[in-house]
Amino acid sequence: MGYGMNAVATIPAILALCLALAAAFTDWRRGQIPNWLTLPPLVIAPLAYGLALGAEPALRCVWAAALSGFVPYLLFRRGVMGGGDVKLLTALGATTGFDLVGGIEIQLIAVAAAMLVAFAALAWEGSLLRTVADAFLQVAKPILPARWRRAPSDALRTRVRLGGAILFATAVFVSPHLSLTWTAQ
Numbered sequence: 144m145g146y147g148m149n150a151v152a153t154i155p156a157i158l159a160l161c162l163a164l165a166a167a168f169t170d171w172r173r174g175q176i177p178n179w180l181t182l183p184p185l186v187i188a189p190l191a192y193g194l195a196l197g198a199e200p201a202l203r204c205v206w207a208a209a210l211s212g213f214v215p216y217l218l219f220r221r222g223v224m225g226g227g228d229v230k231l232l233t234a235l236g237a238t239t240g241f242d243l244v245g246g247i248e249i250q251l252i253a254v255a256a257a258m259l260v261a262f263a264a265l266a267w268e269g270s271l272l273r274t275v276a277d278a279f280l281q282v283a284k285p286i287l288p289a290r291w292r293r294a295p296s297d298a299l300r301t302r303v304r305l306g307g308a309i310l311f312a313t314a315v316f317v318s319p320h321l322s323l324t325w326t327a328q
Contacts, residue, residue, distance in 0.1 A: 151196065151200075151241050152241045152242070152320040153320070153321065155188070155238050155239060155240070155241055156239070156317035156320045156321050157317075158184075158238055159235050159238040159313055159317055160313055160314060160317050162181075162184060162231075162234060162235065162238060162313075163235065163306075163309055163312075163314070165180055166180055166181070166227075166231045166306050166309065166310070167306035167307050167310035168306075170227070170304050170305070170306025170307070171307065174304060175225070175227050176225075176227030176228065176230065176306060178230065181227065181233070181234045182230065182234070184235075184237055184238050185208060185230075185233060185234055185237050188204050188208070188234075188237040188238050188240060189201045189204045189205050189208075189237065189240070192204045192240055192241075200240065200241070203240055203243060204237050205237070205240075206240075206243065207236045207237060207239065207240040207242075207243050207244070207245065207246055208233050208234070208236045208237035208246070209236075210244065210246065210247060211232050211233050211235065211237070211247055211249075211250065212229060212230075212233030212246075214250070215228060215229040215232045215250065216229050225302075228305045228306075231306075231309060232246060232249065232250055232253075232309065235249050235313060236249075239316065239317070248312075248316050249313055249316050250312070251312075252311070252312035252315050252316065253305060253308040253312035254308070256308040256311050257303050257305055260303075260308070261303055270296075273296065274296060277293075277296045280293065
């Protein structure tokens, strides 16, 4: 975080929050996050950092996007995460390129928030313990005796829309950057 971070982080932080808000809205309404929302930041962010701050911040932005998109892409390839979520997390990594691991922090907070919501929903339905036990049995399946193996429950196959969790995570991530900027004035 080298270049007078308060000034450098303000506009990208606000843009990241706006991007996450628009993505959460489209995810809530349609169940998908469109390319027209996620792909432009992948091109515009490195160009903007490059024009405003030079080659090093532009390369840092590209590296932040790559780091942010790596694990979600692997999860997408395994059928665990949607493509829109992957592109959104990668775009947020590029947008928050002022902090190299900002996109990763957003991912971790979003996954934690989504897990808490999912656990609360399962507890409300009265199926939390059964679902957690099923998840454990699926992970341990290769080493379990055949009589303990069973097909995963439907709850383990339920899709979770991450747009809202990513919005929450982005707000948590950018709030210190924005509050530092506003209190410094």
